[in-house]
Amino acid sequence: MRNLFAAVLIAVSAHSAWADGLESLEAFVKTVHSGRAEFSQVVTAPTREGQAARSKTSSGTFEFSRPNRFKFIYKKPFEQSIVADGQTLWLYDTDLNQVTARKQASALGSTPAALIAAAPDLRALQADFTLTAAPDKDGLQWVLATPKTKDGQLQSVRVGFLAGEKPASLAALEILDSFGQRSLLSFSKVEVNPSLPPDTFRFTPPKGADVIRQ
Numbered sequence: 126m127r128n129l130f131a132a133v134l135i136a137v138s139a140h141s142a143w144a145d146g147l148e149s150l151e152a153f154v155k156t157v158h159s160g161r162a163e164f165s166q167v168v169t170a171p172t173r174e175g176q177a178a179r180s181k182t183s184s185g186t187f188e189f190s191r192p193n194r195f196k197f198i199y200k201k202p203f204e205q206s207i208v209a210d211g212q213t214l215w216l217y218d219t220d221l222n223q224v225t226a227r228k229q230a231s232a233l234g235s236t237p238a239a240l241i242a243a244a245p246d247l248r249a250l251q252a253d254f255t256l257t258a259a260p261d262k263d264g265l266q267w268v269l270a271t272p273k274t275k276d277g278q279l280q281s282v283r284v285g286f287l288a289g290e291k292p293a294s295l296a297a298l299e300i301l302d303s304f305g306q307r308s309l310l311s312f313s314k315v316e317v318n319p320s321l322p323p324d325t326f327r328f329t330p331p332k333g334a335d336v337i338r339q
Contacts, residue, residue: 146258146266149286151247153293159190160242160295161316164197171305187312189242193229194326208328209238215328224330227339237282237300240270254282264288265296278303292317 164187169180183202189195199205204219214232216225236243244250253274259267265285272279285297294315300308330336 146261146268146286147256149266149293150250150256150268150284152291153241153286153295154191154244154247154250156292157191157295157317159188159318159321161188161319161321162186162295162312163314164310164312166308166310168306168308171307188321188325190321190326191242192245193243195238195242196326206328208326209243210326210328213328215330217328217330217334222331222334224334224336225339226330226336236279237298240282240284241295241298259283261288 165182165184167180167182169178172178183199185197185199187197193209193211195209197207206217208215209229212229214227214229239253240250250256254270254272257269259269266288268284270282280301280303283299287294287296295312298310
């Protein structure tokens with residue numbers, strides 16, 4: 126899987142900046158029930174001795190409907206779909222014509238998708254993540270989410286919101302995995318609470334595709 130996940134103004138005071146970041150996350154979860162956006166993703170591998178950092182860029186579209194449906198469509202440089210329909214998490218690699226299907230309930234707990242699209246409320250997030258506000262940076266308000274489960278592949282996630290936007294507008298997602306690989310998703314053309322057709326998150330494996338169920 127090539128692209129699975131395979132996301133400020135200087136604060137007047139640290140206290141007020143941190144409160145704003147957490148409040149933005151809480152407002153986003155409470156008030157943004159659906160969304161649509163375009164995204165670009167830069168994945169940077171950890172530096173190795175004698176080698177410069179390597180990065181890869183991809184782009185596509187993102188849609189979600191809280192609490193448990195979302196869709197990432199990677200369009201460049203390779204086509205790939207990641208769809209959660211409420212029951213199953215589907216991953217489709219177009220070039221390989223291969224589909225991987227996993228039970229959604231066991232796949233999404235401590236994942237970046239839970240932070241921005243799957244969780245119904247802040248309490249649900251706090252069951253899986255330790256949430257702490259981070260200093261504002263690059264015009265965004267940031268929240269650091271650290272998984273409470275230590276044996277996963279995710280080390281931490283930072284979620285960035287546009288400062289002062291109401292309702293809270295998602296702008297970036299920065300993911301650090303256990304191997305030191307960093308992935309930054311930047312969102313643009315964000316639509317808040319659009320009306321999404323019921324079949325938006327329906328996925329049917331293409332004819333002839335190799336389907337792997339886990």
